[in-house]
Amino acid sequence: xxxxxxxxxxxxxxxxxxxxxxxxxxxxxxxxxxxxxxxxxxxxxxxxxxxxxxxxxxxxxxxxxxxxxxxxxxxxxxxxxxxxxxxxxxxxxxxxxxxxxxxxxxxxxxxxxxxxxxxxxxxxxxxxxxxxxxxxxxxxxxxxxxxxxxxxxxxxxxxxxxxxxxxxxxxxxxxxxxxxxxxxxxxxxxxxxxxxxxxxxxxxxxxxxxxxxxxxxxxxxxxxxx
Amino acid sequence: xxxxxxxxxxxxxxxxxxxxxxxxxxxxxxxxxxxxxxxxxxxxxxxxxxxxxxxxxxxxxxxxxxxxxxxxxxxxxxxxxxxxxxxxxxxxxxxxxxxxxxxxxxxxxxxxxxxxxxxxxxxxxxxxxxxxxxxxxxxxxxxxxxxxxxxxxxxxxxxxxxxxxxxxxxxxxxxxxxxxxxxxxxxxxxxxxxxxxxxxxxxxxxxxxxxxxxxxxxxxxxxxxxxxxxxxxxxxxxxxxxxxxxxxxxxxxxxxxxxxxxxxxxxxxxxxxxxxxxxxxxxxxxxxxxxxxxxxxxxxxxxxxxxxxxxxxxxxxxxxxxxxxxxxxxxxxxxxxxxxxxxxxxxxxxxxxxxxxxxxxxxxxxxxxxxxxxxxxxxxxxxxxxxxxxxxxxxxxxxxxxxxxxxxxxxxxxxxxxxxxxxxxxxxxxxxxxxxxxxxxxxxxxxxxxxxxxxxxxxxxxxxxxxxxxxxxxxxxxxxxxxxxxxxxxxxxxxxxxxxxxxxxxxxxxxxxxxxxxxxxxxxxxxxxxxxxxxxx
Numbered sequence: 022x023x024x025x026x027x028x029x030x031x032x033x034x035x036x037x038x039x040x041x042x043x044x045x046x047x048x049x050x051x052x053x054x055x056x057x058x059x060x061x062x063x064x065x066x067x068x069x070x071x072x073x074x075x076x077x078x079x080x081x082x083x084x085x086x087x088x089x090x091x092x093x094x095x096x097x098x099x100x101x102x103x104x105x106x107x108x109x110x111x112x113x114x115x116x117x118x119x120x121x122x123x124x125x126x127x128x129x130x131x132x133x134x135x136x137x138x139x140x141x142x143x144x145x146x147x148x149x150x151x152x153x154x155x156x157x158x159x160x161x162x163x164x165x166x167x168x169x170x171x172x173x174x175x176x177x178x179x180x181x182x183x184x185x186x187x188x189x190x191x192x193x194x195x196x197x198x199x200x201x202x203x204x205x206x207x208x209x210x211x212x213x214x215x216x217x218x219x220x221x222x223x224x225x226x227x228x229x230x231x232x233x234x235x236x237x238x239x240x241x242x243x244x245x246x247x
Numbered sequence: 248x249x250x251x252x253x254x255x256x257x258x259x260x261x262x263x264x265x266x267x268x269x270x271x272x273x274x275x276x277x278x279x280x281x282x283x284x285x286x287x288x289x290x291x292x293x294x295x296x297x298x299x300x301x302x303x304x305x306x307x308x309x310x311x312x313x314x315x316x317x318x319x320x321x322x323x324x325x326x327x328x329x330x331x332x333x334x335x336x337x338x339x340x341x342x343x344x345x346x347x348x349x350x351x352x353x354x355x356x357x358x359x360x361x362x363x364x365x366x367x368x369x370x371x372x373x374x375x376x377x378x379x380x381x382x383x384x385x386x387x388x389x390x391x392x393x394x395x396x397x398x399x400x401x402x403x404x405x406x407x408x409x410x411x412x413x414x415x416x417x418x419x420x421x422x423x424x425x426x427x428x429x430x431x432x433x434x435x436x437x438x439x440x441x442x443x444x445x446x447x448x449x450x451x452x453x454x455x456x457x458x459x460x461x462x463x464x465x466x467x468x469x470x471x472x473x474x475x476x477x478x479x480x481x482x483x484x485x486x487x488x489x490x491x492x493x494x495x496x497x498x499x500x501x502x503x504x505x506x507x508x509x510x511x512x513x514x515x516x517x518x519x520x521x522x523x524x525x526x527x528x529x530x531x532x533x534x535x536x537x538x539x540x541x542x543x544x545x546x547x548x549x550x551x552x553x554x555x556x557x558x559x560x561x562x563x564x565x566x567x568x569x570x571x572x573x574x575x576x577x578x579x580x581x582x583x584x585x586x587x588x589x590x591x592x593x594x595x596x597x598x599x600x601x602x603x604x605x606x607x608x609x610x611x612x613x614x615x616x617x618x619x620x621x622x623x624x625x626x627x628x629x630x631x632x633x634x635x636x637x638x639x640x641x642x643x644x645x646x647x648x649x650x651x652x653x654x655x656x657x658x659x660x661x662x663x664x665x666x667x668x669x670x671x672x673x674x675x676x677x678x679x680x681x682x683x684x685x686x687x688x689x690x691x692x693x694x695x696x697x698x699x700x701x702x703x704x705x706x707x708x709x710x711x712x713x714x715x716x717x718x719x720x721x722x723x724x725x726x727x728x729x730x731x732x733x734x735x736x737x738x739x740x741x742x743x744x745x746x747x748x749x750x751x752x753x754x755x756x757x758x759x760x761x762x763x764x765x766x767x768x769x770x771x772x773x774x775x776x777x778x779x780x781x782x783x784x
Contacts, residue, residue, distance in 0.1 A: 032537045032538075032541070034538070034541045035537055035538075035540055035541045035544075038540075038541045038544045038545055039544065041544075041548065042544055042548060045548070102533045102536040102537065103533060123536040123537060123539070123540040124536055124539040124540040124543045124575055124578075125540060125543070126543065126544075126547060127543075127544050127547045127548060127551075128547075130544075
């Protein structure tokens with residue numbers, strides 16, 4: 022069955038063109054032209070992935086992203102014209118998994134979409150991994166603490182599994198971009214920073230003094246002993 | 248020899264004189280009033296002393312006149328004829344004169360015309376004949392009537408000697424001299440002079456103090472105006488002067504404030520205009536991005552299917568595809584420039600090794616250089632060149648310089664030099680192409696400037712590359728310099744401090760760099776990735 026993608030952009034020409042590109046790749050595409058209808062359309066179509074423009078009439082992209090995140094963990098990719106602004110960080114903090122800067126090439130768009138729709142990498146042979154007081158079941162895609170499931174997005178889950186499967190190994194931000202996001206080339210390391218923060222806020226007892234995802238100054242991150 | 252502090256003190260006094268209106272005014276006033284007081288004091292002292300003398304002289308003359316008249320009348324009335332009684336008479340006359348004049352020093356002398364043998368010279372109070380001035384004696388001898396006086400100095404004390412002739416019965420003509428002491432007057436004069444001195448100095452000090460006070464009072468608002476205008480000139484456009492009262496200084500302050508107001512509003516207007524301009528460029532660039540994305544997606548889609556098109560459509564879509572790329576580059580550069588103009592560009596500095604970066608960049612340019620027939624070599628010193636800078640921006644600068652060198656190098660040798668010293672690191676890119684005319688060298692960093700407008704762009708730069716490189720350099724507090732000689736090629740040298748807040752003392756590379764310097768010991772030939780180490784041995 023074809024994956025469903027919701028495009029939220031007030032520029033109809035761009036939305037249609039993106040739709041054409043994605044339809045050529047075999048995806049089923051829906052379009053919302055503003056933020057408020059995007060939330061409705063999300064409920065109606067139940068897409069597998071959302072392409073979200075940050076600047077929208079009515080309800081802005083950040084708001085839309087937050088609203089969707091309260092209901093669902095589907096991958097969200099932001100479309101933005103301003104890569105250098107705080108909008109990107111705000112968008113990532115509000116729950117987006119990735120972002121693409123306009124103007125982008127069709128191949129780039131397709132690659133990002135595919136990377137997000139691909140099941141999270143499961144390079145660990147072990148069925149379950151324990152990090153700190155968290156038990157991760159890689160097959161069932163669940164992480165639990167004392168039997169209570171933690172609500173993680175697929176991306177956060179993938180980030181946690183990658184770190185926890187290699188205890189003690191330090192991952193650079195670039196390595197994490199490659200393994201978790203599927204980037205083969207240099208990308209924005211802010212992605213890693215923001216998602217590590219989000220992950221910590223969900224799994225750490227005290228996010229200001231992380232025990233599970235530990236920062237290695239000047240290098241990157243590793244899984245802590247808990 | 249240490250002359251510094253002394254010279255410094257002189258310099259500082261001179262400086263104070265030049266820079267402080269207050270010091271100058273007070274010093275000039277004090278000097279002039281002191282001079283005026285001194286002149287006044289001298290005139291006063293002189294006129295007082297003359298006055299004292301002349302009043303004493305009048306008194307002396309009138310007393311003398313009376314005493315001598317009395318003496319003459321008692322001499323004339325005497326009937327004495329023998330020596331003893333005449334001498335006795337003379338002694339009495341002397342003591343009478345002493346009584347009348349209250350003088351201690353009186354002399355009664357025989358004249359040349361006196362009859363011999365009746366009288367002897369008599370003096371009182373230790374008065375010696377040498378004390379009597381000859382000129383006075385001569386005057387008395389020649390004129391037997393009338394009073395004669397002279398101002399003298401007896402034993403260090405000022406005095407007046409009055410002389411006259413006396414006719415003694417039988418004994419003939421005699422001379423009488425009375426000495427009037429002036430030491431009392433001298434004391435008075437000394438006392439008056441002392442008062443004049445003390446008073447004069449006190450007056451001068453008082454005047455100085457008043458002057459200082461007045462000048463301070465006047466200078467304070469002037470100082471306020473001066474410091475406010477200095478701050479205003481320094482860029483603090485909100486500075487205004489407090490206006491008090493309605494005097495000339497208030498008028499000055501008011502008009503200064505009006506001037507400041509108008510300057511500030513003009514500058515704000517210009518700034519707003521400039522900000523609007525920058526915002527406009529930035530907004531346009533952003534607004535263009537969405538349609539450009541659509542065009543790009545569409546063109547790429549058609550481009551991917553170009554094999555199914557007629558040859559002319561196929562060529563058209565190829566051109567479209569290429570130009571969309573170019574348009575995107577141009578838009579990107581335009582946005583970058585607008586970011587610099589808006590002051591929004593920030594340095595994200597990390598520590599990295601410059602040689603590794605240069606190696607990576609140079610090797611990525613090797614195919615393009617080879618296509619143009621240029622040999623591209625990297626010359627770097629053996630030790631590591633660690634630098635804390637924005638790697639993305641440094642890479643962009645170096646890429647731009649190398650791309651330019653290949654574009655304008657006419658297929659000649661191109662050298663990329665790396666240099667480092669304690670304070671700075673440097674990258675220089677040298678080509679051996681046509682070079683840039685001297686008049687054009689200052690314009691190479693201008694936006695959209697072309698050395699030769701008829702020359703076609705082959706690599707497809709946007710015309711903003713060197714402008715962006717210059718802005719990136721500025722952000723690092725570095726220097727991007729150009730050297731060129733027509734026919735010999737050009738060299739662009741980037742020098743940045745080792746750390747963003749560091750200072751460059753000298754650039755580690757020459758402009759253009761000359762080989763082989765002792766620092767540039769190894770030559771890396773990226774073509775074969777063979778590191779030569781022969782040059783330093």
